[in-house]
Amino acid sequence: MAAVTISLPDGSTRSLPAGATVADLAASIGPRLAKAAVIGTVDGVERDLDWTLADGDAVEIVTAESPRGLYTIRHSTAHVLAQAVLDLFPGATFAIGPPVEDGFYYDFSLPPDADGRPATLSSEDLERIDVRMREIIAEGQPFVRDELPSDRAREVFAAHPFKLEIIDGAAEDPTSVTEAGTVRTYENPPSRPKEHPPFAGYPGFIDLCRGPHVPATNRFLGHFELMRVAGAYWRGDEHRPMLQRVYGTAWASKADLDAHLRRLEEAAARDHRKLGAELDLFSFPDEIGSGLAVFHPKGGLVRRLLEDYSRRRHEQAGYEFVYSPHITKAGLFETSGHLQWFADGMYPPMELDPDSAGKGTEYYLKPMNCPFHILIFRSRMRSYRELPLRLFEFGTVYRYEKSGVVHGLTRVRGMTQDDAHIFCARDQMAGELQSLLGFVLDLLRDYGLDDFHLELSTRGEAEKFAGSDEDWADATDALRSAADASGLELVPDPGGAAYYGPKISVQARDAIGRTWQMSTLQVDTQLPQRFDLHYVGADGQRHRPVMIHRALFGSVERFFGVLVEHYAGAFPTWLAPVQVRVLPVRDDHDAYASRLADRFRAEGLRADVVHAEEKLGNRIRRAKLEKVPYVLVVGDDDVEHGTVGVNPRGGDVERGVAVDEFVARVRGEVAARVA
RNA sequence: GCCCGGAUAGCUCAGUCGGCAGAGCGGCUCACUCGUAAUGAGCAGGUCGUGGGUUCGAUUCCCACUCCGGGCUCCA
Numbered sequence: 235m236a237a238v239t240i241s242l243p244d245g246s247t248r249s250l251p252a253g254a255t256v257a258d259l260a261a262s263i264g265p266r267l268a269k270a271a272v273i274g275t276v277d278g279v280e281r282d283l284d285w286t287l288a289d290g291d292a293v294e295i296v297t298a299e300s301p302r303g304l305y306t307i308r309h310s311t312a313h314v315l316a317q318a319v320l321d322l323f324p325g326a327t328f329a330i331g332p333p334v335e336d337g338f339y340y341d342f343s344l345p346p347d348a349d350g351r352p353a354t355l356s357s358e359d360l361e362r363i364d365v366r367m368r369e370i371i372a373e374g375q376p377f378v379r380d381e382l383p384s385d386r387a388r389e390v391f392a393a394h395p396f397k398l399e400i401i402d403g404a405a406e407d408p409t410s411v412t413e414a415g416t417v418r419t420y421e422n423p424p425s426r427p428k429e430h431p432p433f434a435g436y437p438g439f440i441d442l443c444r445g446p447h448v449p450a451t452n453r454f455l456g457h458f459e460l461m462r463v464a465g466a467y468w469r470g471d472e473h474r475p476m477l478q479r480v481y482g483t484a485w486a487s488k489a490d491l492d493a494h495l496r497r498l499e500e501a502a503a504r505d506h507r508k509l510g511a512e513l514d515l516f517s518f519p520d521e522i523g524s525g526l527a528v529f530h531p532k533g534g535l536v537r538r539l540l541e542d543y544s545r546r547r548h549e550q551a552g553y554e555f556v557y558s559p560h561i562t563k564a565g566l567f568e569t570s571g572h573l574q575w576f577a578d579g580m581y582p583p584m585e586l587d588p589d590s591a592g593k594g595t596e597y598y599l600k601p602m603n604c605p606f607h608i609l610i611f612r613s614r615m616r617s618y619r620e621l622p623l624r625l626f627e628f629g630t631v632y633r634y635e636k637s638g639v640v641h642g643l644t645r646v647r648g649m650t651q652d653d654a655h656i657f658c659a660r661d662q663m664a665g666e667l668q669s670l671l672g673f674v675l676d677l678l679r680d681y682g683l684d685d686f687h688l689e690l691s692t693r694g695e696a697e698k699f700a701g702s703d704e705d706w707a708d709a710t711d712a713l714r715s716a717a718d719a720s721g722l723e724l725v726p727d728p729g730g731a732a733y734y735g736p737k738i739s740v741q742a743r744d745a746i747g748r749t750w751q752m753s754t755l756q757v758d759t760q761l762p763q764r765f766d767l768h769y770v771g772a773d774g775q776r777h778r779p780v781m782i783h784r785a786l787f788g789s790v791e792r793f794f795g796v797l798v799e800h801y802a803g804a805f806p807t808w809l810a811p812v813q814v815r816v817l818p819v820r821d822d823h824d825a826y827a828s829r830l831a832d833r834f835r836a837e838g839l840r841a842d843v844v845h846a847e848e849k850l851g852n853r854i855r856r857a858k859l860e861k862v863p864y865v866l867v868v869g870d871d872d873v874e875h876g877t878v879g880v881n882p883r884g885g886d887v888e889r890g891v892a893v894d895e896f897v898a899r900v901r902g903e904v905a906a907r908v909a
Numbered sequence: 910g911c912c913c914g915g916a917u918a919g920c921u922c923a924g925u926c927g928g929c930a931g932a933g934c935g936g937c938u939c940a941c942u943c944g945u946a947a948u949g950a951g952c953a954g955g956u957c958g959u960g961g962g963u964u965c966g967a968u969u970c971c972c973a974c975u976c977c978g979g980g981c982u983c984c985a
Binding site: 354355356357461462463464465466467470471472476477478479481507511512518519520521523524578579631633635636637638639640641644645646649651730739751752753754785787788789791792793817819820821822846847848849850851852853854855856857858859865867868869870871872879881887889 | 910911912913914920941942943944945946947948958975976977978979980981982983984985
């Protein structure tokens with residue numbers, strides 16, 4: 235029998251009999267690899283284990299723990315989910331079911347209820363689905379690959395309109411291929427034919443799919459958990475039917491699954507909404523309305539510290555501070571284009587000052603600050619010598635966010651932007667953007683975020699963009715070169731721009747690896763035109779300035795929320811609402827404790843005292859739960875020697891520390907903005 | 910805006926198959942005076958999210974609304 239020669243990633247080659255598969259190759263390397271192999275890549279393309287190898291193929295065996303192996307496990311689990319739902323809900327049909335980060339989902343449409351609308355899944359249904367999935371897994375159904383002519387596939391999937399759309403190429407499925415004329419399928423034949431198989435000519439379950447898959451349902455699957463059910467629009471389009479989406483997570487082992495579930499718990503424990511209440515930072519009283527926060531004294535203090543530091547840095551960087559009102563007549567937003575492009579995001583107008591006919595003037599709450607800053611620019615003739623003119627405001631704006639999207643402090647209806655508009659000459663734009671990006675990143679690092687990437691949002695095909703192609707191209711180029719100069723990774727986001735211009739957004743990764751959109755830098759040639767802005771150049775002629783819109787925090791509220799989660803509520807000393815808590819051991823140490831707190835406050839530290847009305851242990855416990863950076867315990871020894879017992883957050887207790895030394899230590903930390 | 914789920918004391922939650930509402934923590938009072946993550950006892954605190962409907966009777970069943978959570982769409 236002829237042999238095939240296969241090359242491996244380490245550069246070695248192996249000879250196998252003709253007809254050998256990926257699985258045979260793994261077995262020839264070793265029994266452990268044979269067992270661990272989920273799929274293989276052949277010349278870079280992922281293939282099932284039963285794929286027949288050809289002479290000269292370069293093959294890599296993919297194991298369960300690898301990203302590709304996990305992807306396969308999640309993908310195969312999604313198929314099992316689909317089979318289970320189709321089994322349990324006769325008449326149900328299915329759409330797409332790709333693997334996603336940490337798991338998978340599948341979208342379904344259930345047969346109509348008595349009221350004629352498609353039925354929905356409830357969380358109780360998830361338990362039944364879970365049970366059915368485990369039965370299918372225990373059955374050990376193979377995943378059987380096949381290529382069907384499209385005509386034949388249309389017959390097989392006749393009862394599944396979403397699949398027909400995919401076969402016809404009208405809908406995209408990230409896990410399906412619809413090559414001209416044929417489609418690939420994966421069948422899971424059941425051990426016993428189903429009573430009412432929903433596919434013509436197949437006794438069990440079959441799905442359109444590019445693959446590859448695990449060899450059988452009892453290989454590598456089973457370490458999964460269904461997480462939630464949610465609505466999702468077919469093809470992500472809000473004008474199309476709402477499907478029922480089931481999300482799950484799946485891993486290579488029980489230990490990995492458990493570790494993932496623990497990570498979710500940890501993330502929940504640092505949720506800023508939970509910590510906001512626990513640490514008495516802010517709240518969202520129902521009486522005020524959705525997405526409208528109040529900051530309590532401690533949250534207000536932290537917020538003021540964030541803002542104060544930002545203000546100082548902006549002053550040093552040549553920004554000038556302005557203020558503008560919260561409401562304005564409609565005309566301003568007509569000129570700016572907001573009422574044309576952004577009206578959906580604005581609160582409806584108030585009609586004031588009716589005339590004799592009863593017709594009043596419409597006022598709007600501002601959704602953005604830019605038109606106001608523009609009016610400041612336009613308030614008098616500007617010289618090129620004034621440029622770049624950088625106008626900064628902590629500007630509170632209101633946006634009528636759709637009711638389903640508000641989320642803690644990260645998506646609100648009333649927010650304060652650390653907003654600035656830079657008016658510059660066209661030839662200053664590139665340089666200004668570059669130094670601006672450096673300034674942004676530098677400042678974010680001071681707040682403790684240091685892992686970034688950039689996103690470049692450009693104009694898409696849609697109609698929602700104002701202005702000429704040329705202006706967009708210029709602006710986009712300027713942003714791209716500033717981004718390149720930063721050396722950070724740049725992810726494209728076509729179609730993500732605001733109506734008036736492209737933007738770079740800075741995405742920051744927090745302490746547990748989640749990314750948040752923070753700063754935005756936008757180039758705008760539209761508003762200067764709309765407001766007919768100009769300045770007088772060195773040549774004595776009028777020129778049109780370019781505007782750069784930028785916010786570093788994005789919104790103060792979101793930034794605050796992100797920092798709470800980043801630090802898990804344990805703010806660094808410079809931001810902590812209470813930096814030092816003094817705990818006298820007994821009543822007769824009260825006077826000493828109070829003198830210490832006075833001294834600390836005189837040194838510019840935020841210190842308080844909790845007297846001995848409760849046991850020391852409990853007072854320490856409370857201080858720890860409040861995440862106070864320094865708990866000082868003072869007793870007889872300390873009164874006698876002028877020392878303190880230092881119990882630092884996350885560190886070891888140290889007795890008999892001299893007060894001066896302690897003050898110097900903490901003041902140093904605050905100055906360096908660490909810990 | 911759409912789909913699913915929820916709202917009971919300041920917080921976390923139990924409970925009522927329709928018949929006067931419960932716990933722990935927290936708060937207050939008293940006692941304890943204590944050296945590094947929960948001392949004990951007592952007291953107060955709820956028109957069971959809001960408004961309608963069904964009913965002899967609704968916190969419980971139905972409807973609408975408000976607010977919250979998880980998604981989709983959208984977004985700082």
